[in-house]
Amino acid sequence: MQVGLEHYLVVSALLFCLGLLGVITRRNLLVMYMSLELMLNAANLALVSFSRFNNNLNGQIMVFFIITVAAAEVSVGLALIVALYRKRQTAHVEDLTTMKL
Amino acid sequence: MALPDILFYVFAALTLLCGVLVIANPFSRNPVTSAMFLVLTIISMAGLFVLLHAFFLAAVQVLVYAGAVMVLFLFVIMLLDLKEEERRKIKKFSLIGGLVSVGAIVIIFLKVLVAAKPEANASAPTLEGETAALGKLLFTQYLLPFEVVSVLLLVAMLGVILLSKKDLK
Numbered sequence: 001m002q003v004g005l006e007h008y009l010v011v012s013a014l015l016f017c018l019g020l021l022g023v024i025t026r027r028n029l030l031v032m033y034m035s036l037e038l039m040l041n042a043a044n045l046a047l048v049s050f051s052r053f054n055n056n057l058n059g060q061i062m063v064f065f066i067i068t069v070a071a072a073e074v075s076v077g078l079a080l081i082v083a084l085y086r087k088r089q090t091a092h093v094e095d096l097t098t099m100k101l
Numbered sequence: 102m103a104l105p106d107i108l109f110y111v112f113a114a115l116t117l118l119c120g121v122l123v124i125a126n127p128f129s130r131n132p133v134t135s136a137m138f139l140v141l142t143i144i145s146m147a148g149l150f151v152l153l154h155a156f157f158l159a160a161v162q163v164l165v166y167a168g169a170v171m172v173l174f175l176f177v178i179m180l181l182d183l184k185e186e187e188r189r190k191i192k193k194f195s196l197i198g199g200l201v202s203v204g205a206i207v208i209i210f211l212k213v214l215v216a217a218k219p220e221a222n223a224s225a226p227t228l229e230g231e232t233a234a235l236g237k238l239l240f241t242q243y244l245l246p247f248e249v250v251s252v253l254l255l256v257a258m259l260g261v262i263l264l265s266k267k268d269l270k
Contacts, residue, residue: 002106003105003106003109003110006214007109007113008149008153009214010211010214011113011116011117011149013207013210013211013214014117014120014207015116015117015120016206016210017203017206017207017210018117018120018121018123018124019120019124020199020202020203020206021124021199021200021203022123022124022125024195024198024199024202024203025124025125025191025192025195025196025199026124026191027191027192027195028132028183030132030135030174030177030178030181030183031123031124031132031135033174034123034132034135034136034139034174035123035124037139037166037170038120038123038124038139038142041142041143041146041166044146044158044162045146045149045150048149048150048153048155048158049153051153051155052153052154052155057234057235057238058238060155060157060158060235061235061238061239061243063155063158064158064161064235064239065246065250067158067161067162067165067166068165068250068253068254069250069253070166070170071165071169071170071254072253072254072256072257073257074170074173074174075173075257075258075261076257076260076261076264078173078174078177079260079261079264079265080264081177081181082177082180082181082264082265083264083265085181091181091183
């Protein structure tokens with residue numbers, strides 16, 4: 001069976017779901033952040049495969065921008081996590097209950 | 102089966118396997134292990150990009166993600182002392198909730214995929230994601246977003262410097 005668009009889309013969907021599962025189950029901020037990266041990458045894979053199978057380069061340009069924005073997002077997010085750790089000495093979402101009633 | 106098809110299955114299996122090991126490694130709960138498997142996931146995904154003839158994006162993926170972003174992650178993991186992570190257990194409630202919601206989303210995805218039948222109107226792909234074509238598009242049609250993104254990177258840099266100053270006042 002020839003590998004086509006749907007094969008890539010299945011891989012992308014499964015990877016997205018893995019990332020979502022990681023965000024929901026893991027309680028460590030850093031691992032949650034890595035799972036978010038996994039989800040972004042799954043979207044990138046879907047966009048590149050659409051671009052390839054529709055003979056249209058715009059999808060790849062989109063992925064290029066997503067990678068750039070993801071790099072900026074990671075740097076700001078990690079700086080926030082470091083600032084949080086300095087204040088609270090924890091990187092666990094369960095310990096951050098200030099807004100809980 | 103042709104060689105690209107075999108390579109697709111190899112890279113896809115590698116990507117998914119390493120993805121599983123990022124979120125739930127049975128041998129180690131250490132975030133460093135997760136980060137290392139995330140690097141492997143990203144590199145095998147670059148292999149998938151090469152199979153999709155997106156050569157420039159494969160290179161960018163390895164350089165930016167596996168290089169810059171993951172080094173940043175590892176720096177922060179080393180900076181925060183996360184020894185206690187290994188003692189914590191995954192809560193049963195969150196695991197069940199996560200599996201149920203993710204299973205629902207998997208079902209939705211597969212139903213959409215079956216309903217859309219992307220194979221039906223697909224022609225043989227002829228697109229080559231070569232760097233020259235991509236660069237030409239980037240500097241003509243997408244010039245404004247390109248400049249905006251460069252400003253965004255500058256803003257992110259300033260933000261990070263401000264956030265990581267010792268006395269945030």
